[in-house]
Amino acid sequence: MKFLFSRYALMVAISFGMLVPVAISAWLAGVHGQMRVKELAMERSELQIQRSTKISAQIASALQQLGSLTSAGPCSAVSIRKMRDLVMGMNLLLDVGHVSDNALMCSSFGSEPLEVGEPSYHSPSGHLIRINASHPGVEGVPITMTTDAWTGFTTLVHPDTMLDFTSHKIGETHGLVGLNSGVPIAVAGVFDDRWLPHIRSASQGVVSVDGAVLAWKHSDQYDYSAFASVSAYGVEGMVRQTLLVLVPVGLIAGGLISVAVLLFLRNQSSMPSLLKAGLRKNEFFVVYQPIVELKTGAWVGAEALVRWRRDNGEMIGPDTFIPIAEDSGQICEITMRVLELIERDAAQLFYGHKGFFLSINFSAQDFANPLVIEKLDSMVKHLRIAPDRIHVEATERVFMDLETTRRNVARMREIGVKVSIDDFGTGYSSLSHLASVELDALKIDRVFVQTVGTNSVTSSVIGHIIAMAQGLKLKIIAEGVETEEQAAYLRQQGVELVQGWLYSKPIDAVTLRAGASSGMDRNRDEVPESTKEKDSSQ
Ligand SMILES: Nc1nc2c(ncn2[C@@H]2O[C@@H]3COP(=O)(O)O[C@H]4[C@@H](O)[C@H](n5cnc6c(=O)[nH]c(N)nc65)O[C@@H]4COP(=O)(O)O[C@H]3[C@H]2O)c(=O)[nH]1
Structure with a gap:
């Protein structure tokens, strides 16, 4: 019975010692993963708004400068020269030009008209936005065009300029969505329409939608909102990363706890037999x-x-061994030994x-x-x-x-x-x-x-x-x-x-x-x- 108990106690000790720290590590990794994903989504939406604001500032400046070319025709040699100067000086713009009747009539590239189709939407600030336009310099890439509805002057922005400020992994999405139109302007990843009501609900926020964490932030000057989403897959990745650090630490701690518990149990369980041998x-x-x-x-x-001095010289105090002798039923033998020793003295x-x-x-x-x-x-x-x-x-x-x-x-x-x-x-x-x-x-x-x-x-x-x-x-x-x-x-x-x-x-x-x-x-x-x-x- 004693043997069974000690086997059971050992198993409990080992399981307890090893599993508890690992379970705690896993739980901590989960919590840490969730927090990290939230932070990541918020960081990305913040970076997106910063990048978009810089681009918008260059667009506004370019359109304003082009709009002042009132005397020369919009596609005159003077205007095209001005367009080239602007593109040289504005690193975030792919091109600037002039649009009339849904065609890019001229740009810093020259004056070969190019069909650009109907605008995707009209912004409240009086701009016509095309989000899938084409450009002769970068064929097959959906270019974002912003056209001043009055002057027809237009800026063209490459999607990479808008989105490539951070690495992009599977399950992660970030980009820009028009607030009034609800149209995704630029998206790295896949935009989920269910995000829109959340994004429109407050100027910024973080929510979980179907296992993914979505963070967003509205521009305080322009009619758009930046957003970023990290999916459950991303959370798992974070958890895995954290587990890689925490589990070995947990296992080492668990191992040490187990060894301590085992030593304690061995000491406890062997004490009665040591007492017997000592007598x-x-x-x-x-x-x-x-x-x-x-x-x-x-x-x-x-x-x-x-007093008890073991044959290896170790002294064990009565405060330690008397309670054990009492529990193991050996105290009477010890007392009788003490009586014999007293009689001798x-x-x-x-x-x-x-x-x-x-x-x-x-x-x-x-x-x-x-x-x-x-x-x-x-x-x-x-x-x-x-x-x-x-x-x-x-x-x-x-x-x-x-x-x-x-x-x-x-x-x-x-x-x-x-x-x-x-x-x-x-x-x-x-x-x-x-x-x-x-x-x-x-x-x-x-x-x-x-x-x-x-x-x-x-x-x-x-x-x-x-x-x-x-x-x-x-x-x-x-x-x-x-x-x-x-x-x-x-x-x-x-x-x-x-x-x-x-x-x-x-x-x-x-x-x-x-x-x-x-x-x-x-x-x-x-x-x-x-x-x-x-x-x-x-
Ligand atoms: N059944 C049984 N139990 C035994 C026997 N020998 C010792 N014990 C038990 O073990 C306790 C501790 O004994 P101790 O370490 O010798 O410790 C002794 C003694 O060394 C210690 N002591 C005496 N004077 C001082 C002092 O001035 N300062 C301190 N800190 N301790 C003192 O106080 C303790 C006084 O003894 P107790 O209160 O009786 O407390 C004793 C007693 O309950 C025994 O033959 N049979």
């Missing part, structure tokens, strides 16, 4: 943190703290140190396990010490169910050991709850001790905990004392026992014995050298 190979040992009488500085007891610690006590951490499962209770009982008997020199520490979680708590505490009383509540304030114990169970001591968690002298919102909590414990006549042990200021505060509040780095870090049994024997009046400077050296036992 078999005796990789656990115990260190002791002195419990100090605040008034005298004497080391009056110690808390036993388990006990001769050093108890004999010759009257009243010295040892605290041992118990998890909820330890209280429910007859083998652990039996082991505790037999340890106390073997040591031939007063049983109350052993204190069992249990966290608040152990005390949550009142009935079980009463039963467990009663069993401890039978053995004769004392019971303290550990890490008080971090769990759910209430005052009434505590009052109904016969406890001996309360350990204030270091998170509260460390608020002393700070302005944190929880800094007042410690005062309440102390007052409450005193009200219940419980012995108080404050954990995690690191500064003189914290010690002074606790002393002033009437706390008798403390534990913390201000006095000593956890140390081995030999160092503890030396410290407990050496006159007891110590402060940080007077901690034995050996204590400082043992910092690595943390």
